[in-house]
Amino acid sequence: MGRSLLPPARACRGGRAAPQGAGRGDPRPDFQMANEARPCPCDIGDRFEYGGLGQEVQVEHIKAYVCKPSVSTEKAVIVIQDIFGWQLPNTRYVVDMLAANGYTAICPDFFVGKEPWNPSDDWSTFGEWLKTRDARKIDKEADVVLNYLKQQCSTKKIGVVGFCWGGIVVHHLMMKYPELKAGVSVYGIIRDSDDRYKLLNPTFFIFGEKDNVIPLDQVTLLEQQLKQHCKVDYRVKIYPGQTHGFVHRKREDINPEDKPYIEEARKNMISWLNKYI
Numbered sequence: 001m002g003r004s005l006l007p008p009a010r011a012c013r014g015g016r017a018a019p020q021g022a023g024r025g026d027p028r029p030d031f032q033m034a035n036e037a038r039p040c041p042c043d044i045g046d047r048f049e050y051g052g053l054g055q056e057v058q059v060e061h062i063k064a065y066v067c068k069p070s071v072s073t074e075k076a077v078i079v080i081q082d083i084f085g086w087q088l089p090n091t092r093y094v095v096d097m098l099a100a101n102g103y104t105a106i107c108p109d110f111f112v113g114k115e116p117w118n119p120s121d122d123w124s125t126f127g128e129w130l131k132t133r134d135a136r137k138i139d140k141e142a143d144v145v146l147n148y149l150k151q152q153c154s155t156k157k158i159g160v161v162g163f164c165w166g167g168i169v170v171h172h173l174m175m176k177y178p179e180l181k182a183g184v185s186v187y188g189i190i191r192d193s194d195d196r197y198k199l200l201n202p203t204f205f206i207f208g209e210k211d212n213v214i215p216l217d218q219v220t221l222l223e224q225q226l227k228q229h230c231k232v233d234y235r236v237k238i239y240p241g242q243t244h245g246f247v248h249r250k251r252e253d254i255n256p257e258d259k260p261y262i263e264e265a266r267k268n269m270i271s272w273l274n275k276y277i
Contacts, residue, residue, distance in 0.1 A: 049089065050090070050093045052093075052096060053067055053099070054066050054105075055067075059108065062141055064107060065095060065106070067105050068153075069100070069104065071102070074154060075102065075103050075104070075156075076103055076159070077098045077159045077273060077277075078145055078161070079162070080110060080160065080169045081166050085111060086108060086111070087109075094248055098273075101270050103273070108144075108145050158179060159184070161186065162186065163245075164187055166186075168185075168189055169188075170183045170203070171203070174199050174200060181201055182201060182273055183203040183204070184273065185204070185206070189214055190219070197225045198230065199230050199234060203232075203234050203235075204234070204235045205219075205237070206268070206269070207237070209239060212243070219236065237265075241261065242262075242265075247262060247265045247266060
């Protein structure tokens, strides 16, 4: 791919240093997003100890985290948060990873100031919480971010990557915004979809084989419908033995069997973007 897949472990803005091994996704050991013996939807994984190499900016009514590559580029990727919000270190790690691979990368607050889900929140209230954060009602924010990238960052080619809640957003955007040259939807829930197969540009769908949130029969149906209706390039890939959140929330050092699939999914994501942007 020409560039390092991972951001270098160097000093972060604000005086904090990226921890040794940050490029390998080191987690903060005292923070567990979920008890694996009592898994909850979307709530599996670890919070990385990662300060970030970029900076926070204000883009009209939205706050965002931005990281730029070491050389000037006309390529950008919008990274869309999961339910834990735009400030999750894991997501900022992915932003920096993309910057290290030659993209201006931005993670906007698509919740627009509303509180992200907290691991300590009562899961019985999750449905009500989610109603006020509709993944398909973000067009106003998407327009603002696209305008910022085009006018302030001189971007001409833009892609989008999203995780979980953000994966649903990616699916939505790739059916509505032709200027998005490529999309990567990472374990975006699909069971509540109807006609969501007429993608405008190439889209890559990443799923885990052991994802309790997204059963494999739904993934199979998605692939069948895309084959029948989609006129652009697409790919649906299931990673063996992986649970929800594996690409950006799993610790690589807990189970050696997981590490190759975590790394493979990240490389596949970068390769897809490189191919079409």
